[in-house]
Amino acid sequence: MRPARLLLQWLAAWSFLAFVLVFLRNGLAPDAVLLLQIEALWWGLGAGFGLSMILDALRRPQLKAITVHRILPHNVALGVENKACLNIANPFDHPLQMDVTEHVPETLVVPTLPLNIQFGPGECKSVQYPMTPVRRGRIRFGRTALRVNSRLRFWQWLIEAGHESEIRVYPNFSAIARLAPLGFERRVAQMGAHLMPRRDEGLAFHQLREFREGDALRQIDWKASARYAKAISREYQDERDQEMIFLLDCGRRLRNKDDTLSHFDHALNALLLTACIALRHGDAAGMMSFAGAPRWLSPVKGHGGINVLLKQLYDLHSSTENSDFLQAAQQLMQRRRKRALIILISNVREEDREDLISAVRLLKKQHQVVIASLREHFLDACLRKKVCDFDDALRYSGTAAFVAQRTKLLKKLRGEGVVIVDAEPQALHMHLVQAYLRMKRGGGAI
Numbered sequence: 001m002r003p004a005r006l007l008l009q010w011l012a013a014w015s016f017l018a019f020v021l022v023f024l025r026n027g028l029a030p031d032a033v034l035l036l037q038i039e040a041l042w043w044g045l046g047a048g049f050g051l052s053m054i055l056d057a058l059r060r061p062q063l064k065a066i067t068v069h070r071i072l073p074h075n076v077a078l079g080v081e082n083k084a085c086l087n088i089a090n091p092f093d094h095p096l097q098m099d100v101t102e103h104v105p106e107t108l109v110v111p112t113l114p115l116n117i118q119f120g121p122g123e124c125k126s127v128q129y130p131m132t133p134v135r136r137g138r139i140r141f142g143r144t145a146l147r148v149n150s151r152l153r154f155w156q157w158l159i160e161a162g163h164e165s166e167i168r169v170y171p172n173f174s175a176i177a178r179l180a181p182l183g184f185e186r187r188v189a190q191m192g193a194h195l196m197p198r199r200d201e202g203l204a205f206h207q208l209r210e211f212r213e214g215d216a217l218r219q220i221d222w223k224a225s226a227r228y229a230k231a232i233s234r235e236y237q238d239e240r241d242q243e244m245i246f247l248l249d250c251g252r253r254l255r256n257k258d259d260t261l262s263h264f265d266h267a268l269n270a271l272l273l274t275a276c277i278a279l280r281h282g283d284a285a286g287m288m289s290f291a292g293a294p295r296w297l298s299p300v301k302g303h304g305g306i307n308v309l310l311k312q313l314y315d316l317h318s319s320t321e322n323s324d325f326l327q328a329a330q331q332l333m334q335r336r337r338k339r340a341l342i343i344l345i346s347n348v349r350e351e352d353r354e355d356l357i358s359a360v361r362l363l364k365k366q367h368q369v370v371i372a373s374l375r376e377h378f379l380d381a382c383l384r385k386k387v388c389d390f391d392d393a394l395r396y397s398g399t400a401a402f403v404a405q406r407t408k409l410l411k412k413l414r415g416e417g418v419v420i421v422d423a424e425p426q427a428l429h430m431h432l433v434q435a436y437l438r439m440k441r442g443g444g445a446i
Contacts, residue, residue, distance in 0.1 A: 001057070001060075001155055001156065001157050001158075002155070002156050002158070003154070003155065003156075004149055004150070004153050004154055004155055004156045006152075006153045006154060007053065007153075007154040007155065010049055010154075014042075014045060014046060014049060017038075017041075017042050017045070018042065020038070021035075021038060021039060021042060052152060052154065053154050053155075056150045056151060056152040056154045056155060057150070057154070057155055059150065059151060060150070060157065061092055063146075063148055063157055063159045064159070064161075065091040065092070066088070066089065066090065066091065066096075066146065066148070066159070066161055067088070067089045067091070067161065067162075068086060068087070068088050068144045068146070068161040068162035069086070069087040069088075069162065070084065070085070070086055070087075070141065070144060070162055070163070070165055071084070071085040071086075071087070072084050072085075072141070072165055072167050073167070074167075075167075075168065075170055076131075076133055076167055076168070076169050076170070077133075077169070077170055077171070077172045078133055078134070078135070078136050078169055078170070078171055078172045078261070078265065079132065079133070079134065079172055079260060079261070080132070080133075080172060081130050081131070081132045082130070082131055082132070082133075083128045083129070083130060083131070084102075084110075084128065084129055084130075084131050085126060085127070085128050086100065086126070086127050086128075086129075086144060086162075087124065087125075087126050088100070088117065088119075088124070088125055088126075088127070088146075089123075089124040090119035090120070090121070090122060090123050090124070091122070092121065092122070093121045093122065094121055094151060095118065095119060095120055095121060096118070096119040096148060096149070097116070097117070097118045097119070097148075097149040097153065098116075098117055098119075098146050098147060098148040098149060099114045099115070099116050099117075099146070099147040099156075100113075100114055100115045100116075100117055100127070100144065100145070100146055100147075101113045101114035101115070101144075101145050101147075102129075102141060102142070102144060102145070103141065103142030103143070103145060104131075104139065104141055104142075105139060105140070107133060107134055107135035107137070107139060107169075108131055108132070108133050108134070108139050109131065109132045109133075109134055110129060110130070110131045111130070112129045112130060113129055114147075115127055115129065133169040135169065136169045136170065136171060136265070136314055136315060136316075136317070137168070137169055137314065137315035137317070138166055138167075138168055138169075138315060139166065139167050139168075139169060140164065140165070140166050141164060141165040141166065141167075142160075142164055143160040143161060143162050143163065143164060144160065144161050144162040145158065145159075145160055146158070146159050146160070146161055168314055168315070169314065170310050170314040171265065171268045171269055171272060171310070171313065171314065172261075172265075172269060208221060208224055208232050208233070208234060209232070209233055210230065210231065210232060210233070211225075211230070211231030211232060211233045212233065215233045219233040219234050220232065220233055220234075221233065221234050242283045242284070242340070242341065243283065243284045243285075243286070243299045243336075243338060243339075243340035243341065244274075244275070244278050244283055244284065244285045244286070244299065244340060244341045244343065244436075245285075245286045245287065245288065245299060245332070245336060245340050245341070245342050245343070245367075246271050246274075246275070246285070246286070246287040246288070246343050246345060247287075247288055247290070247328060247329075247332060247342055247343065247344040247345070248267065248268075248271065248287055248288070248289045248290070248316075248345050249267075249289075249290065249291055249323050249344070249345060249346035249347070250264070250289050250290065250291050250292030250293060250316065250317070250318050250319055250321075251290075251291030251292060251318065251319060251320075251321050251322055251323035251346075252291075252318070252319065252320050252321065252322065252323075253323060253346060253347040253349075254267055254318045254346070254347060254374065255318045255320070256347075256376060258376070258377040258378070258424075258425060258426075259426070261425075262318065263347065263374050263425045264317065264318040266374065266425035266426060266428055266429075267345045267372075267374060267425070267428065268313055268316075269428075269429055270345065270372065270428040270429035270432045271287070271309075271313070271343075271345060272306065272309060272310070272313070273429045273432075273433060274343070274429065274432045274433050274436055275305070275306060275309055276306050277433055277436065277437075278436065279300075279301065279302065279303065279305045279306055280303070281440070282301075283301075284299035284300060284301040284305070285299055285300065285305060285309065286298050286299035286300065286336075287309065287312065287313070288328070288331070288332055288335065289316060290323065290324070290327070290328035290331070291319060291321045291322065291323040291324065291328070292316075292317070292318060292319035292321055293316060293317075293319070294331075295312060295316060296335060297309065297312045298336075299340070323346060323352075324355065325344075325346075325352065325355045325356045325358075325359035326355050326358045326359045326362070328359065329358075329359035329360075329362045329363050330362065332363070333362060333363070333366065337366060339366060339367055339368070340367050340368075341367070341368045341370065341436075341439070342363050342367045342368065342369050342370065343370045343371075343372055343432070344359075344369065344370070344371045344372065345372045345374075346371070346372075346373060346374075347373055347374045347375075347376075348371065348373045348406070348409060348410070348413075349405075349406060349409075350402075350405035350406060350408075350409055352409070353409055353412070356409075356413070357412065357413070357416065360413060360416050360418055361416065364416065364417060364418075368419075368439070369417075369418045369419070370418070370419040370420075370421060370432075370435060370436075370439075371410075371413060371418055371419070371420055371421065372421040372423075372428060372431075372432050372435075373410070373420070373421065373422050373423075374423070374424070374425045374428055375422055375423060375424050376424075377424050377425070377426075379399055379402070379403055380424070382395060382396065382399040383396065383399055383400060383403065410422060419435055419439065421435045
């Protein structure tokens, strides 16, 4: 229990009246009778005020009877505003006024709390407040905190009601949700990527059909054409039932942040969107993380595979560890021998040359390798900035040398037969999907 604002205001007014009496006693009062009347009024107000405070404190209701039921969304996405709902019931036959707040960590932004709510006798109210998660993982809600005013509003009682709750904050999968109902071609177009025309007809036979204008002569099935006495073409589709494994760097390289999301969050978004396209295209997707919390998920297939990936990744964060690419490649080779498309997501630099080339050569013995490297936005911004003084010239020269070394390393990796995706974090998802589709449509086989 603590004093309420009204009690403090009354105490301030009563104290001010006491100061007035002190001045009057020092000879400022023109009439002794008036002084006695003011003193009697002061004592009367004090006695009445004190009695009211005591009675108001003794009339404490059974506050445990107040019920609170919290309703939370099942899944929330990083950086997306959601609504939480509180159902609060006043079980008493008199009005109640209270302040309501929640015990939540700093990873959840709730700007409108605390809430001030007034209830009539026996009234139930449902109130909502917005919440925006700023970090992935589990967020635990404690019991709801209520600061209930007494009947005369001289006192407040702090109680906790309801139950503890927990929600999971996933990567921002709203883009995936928008793409899910669309056809494959439309899903890709919505992302801004473009399907590459097939260099061949693909490697997987789909069906026979009548020859149509625009079909190549090599598509004609001559035996079937002779049987049906008309031109019959073979129709092909992209190779299906192939495996894709994401090798995700959780080291310190992806802890940088250009906007509200870290580079690691952008890497997760690119991973999930590419996996969504691959799963819808009939391939299987899995992942392995390194340089942090080691996690492994064998390749999964089907429409439900993206949910499996989300549950595996939603509470995964980058660490401060250094990335050992060769060790990660060795672990992956031990886990998976079947040929697959390995997509390494990191931020490669010149100092990684020996380690990264050794890892690539090991993986290339069994797998097709793609390296998706996130390029810091400030590098391009620094090179575009106008040089005005000596400090700008030094900054430009250092940045240009760093970029040249990085470009040389990527060229060396291309020479090793690796597909390179080099993009700024915000555009990584689009470029990675394009690389995957280019490989599928360039011949169908991984």
